[in-house]
Amino acid sequence: MKISTKGRYAVRVMLDLALNNTGECIKVKDIAARQDISEKYLEQIIAVLNKAGYVKSVRGAQGGYRLAKDPGDYTVGMILRLTEGSMAPVSCLDEGEECEQCDTCETLEVWKDLYRAINGVIDNVTLADLVAKRQQREGSLDYSI
Amino acid sequence: MKISTKGRYAVRVMLDLALNNTGECIKVKDIAARQDISEKYLEQIIAVLNKAGYVKSVRGAQGGYRLAKDPGDYTVGMILRLTEGSMAPVSCLDEGEECEQCDTCETLEVWKDLYRAINGVIDNVTLADLVAKRQQREGSLDYSI
DNA sequence: TATTTTCCCACTAATCAAGTAGGAATGTTA
DNA sequence: TAACATTCCTACTTGATTAGTGGGAAAATA
Numbered sequence: 001m002k003i004s005t006k007g008r009y010a011v012r013v014m015l016d017l018a019l020n021n022t023g024e025c026i027k028v029k030d031i032a033a034r035q036d037i038s039e040k041y042l043e044q045i046i047a048v049l050n051k052a053g054y055v056k057s058v059r060g061a062q063g064g065y066r067l068a069k070d071p072g073d074y075t076v077g078m079i080l081r082l083t084e085g086s087m088a089p090v091s092c093l094d095e096g097e098e099c100e101q102c103d104t105c106e107t108l109e110v111w112k113d114l115y116r117a118i119n120g121v122i123d124n125v126t127l128a129d130l131v132a133k134r135q136q137r138e139g140s141l142d143y144s145i
Numbered sequence: 146m147k148i149s150t151k152g153r154y155a156v157r158v159m160l161d162l163a164l165n166n167t168g169e170c171i172k173v174k175d176i177a178a179r180q181d182i183s184e185k186y187l188e189q190i191i192a193v194l195n196k197a198g199y200v201k202s203v204r205g206a207q208g209g210y211r212l213a214k215d216p217g218d219y220t221v222g223m224i225l226r227l228t229e230g231s232m233a234p235v236s237c238l239d240e241g242e243e244c245e246q247c248d249t250c251e252t253l254e255v256w257k258d259l260y261r262a263i264n265g266v267i268d269n270v271t272l273a274d275l276v277a278k279r280q281q282r283e284g285s286l287d288y289s290i
Numbered sequence: 291t292a293t294t295t296t297c298c299c300a301c302t303a304a305t306c307a308a309g310t311a312g313g314a315a316t317g318t319t320a
Numbered sequence: 321t322a323a324c325a326t327t328c329c330t331a332c333t334t335g336a337t338t339a340g341t342g343g344g345a346a347a348a349t350a
Binding site for chain 3: 170172173174188191192195202203204205206207208209210
């Protein structure tokens, strides 16, 4: 029951863009270097974010990417669902995947509870929250110097 | 982020044993038929449960399996961890798998919250709870007849 | 002894994860 | 305009994992 690199990297990319959210374009190369992820692989992941309109791209020299909206408008859940697909722990909970024994399946209740718990976490953290945490951490670091 | 059939089936097997917890032996063949799972595949799954001491086996004719302890002693989490392995959503949270950037990784906090939420659900449901739900359902069914 | 059952091990086919690779399209800059 | 930087697009690869199948030995019972 692991989140794949695709989803994890996507969140890190979005967070990277949020942290560098100056209006300027950020190159894949720079993100890849900062996040220590293969450029080519990142390209593919960011392509998904781009098609979904989560980021805006500018082609050509001095091009790159930036967030389409405010960091506060993106939850971790949105990003994961986009890149990972459904976050349901069993496919019975996915649209059009319901199994026949649903009515008499006690375990399904457990999976539903689990699903709710998962959503409760990932839908309640935005990129802005993560940015704030980073800044807090940096602030406390400065103090200690 | 799906739970595999192995984990799901294991829970269903244990619940099946709990529902038929009369002290008598239950054959793999019967569980397989009731749960609509391949006998051979079930064998492998139940072997894991057996090695871990979750079930007791009796070989030979009229043999089979039964729960080693009370249904209330088994949480869904125990069964899933045994058959699925760690339920941590990212491997950074697993023992001995910590990555180097943990200190500066804001996303790790999200994964930790997620992990807690997952454990909070699966460690708080026992087989006895599921049995009770089934009996409630059957009770209300009887009423409606 | 024949039958029933668990136990054990090897194999497989399909799918997915995690990239790699190459080059076209587009825009900037010298 | 030529060189360069960057996104964009598609195909390929390698290894692991999932979800089983299959055959038969070992143990117990009838």
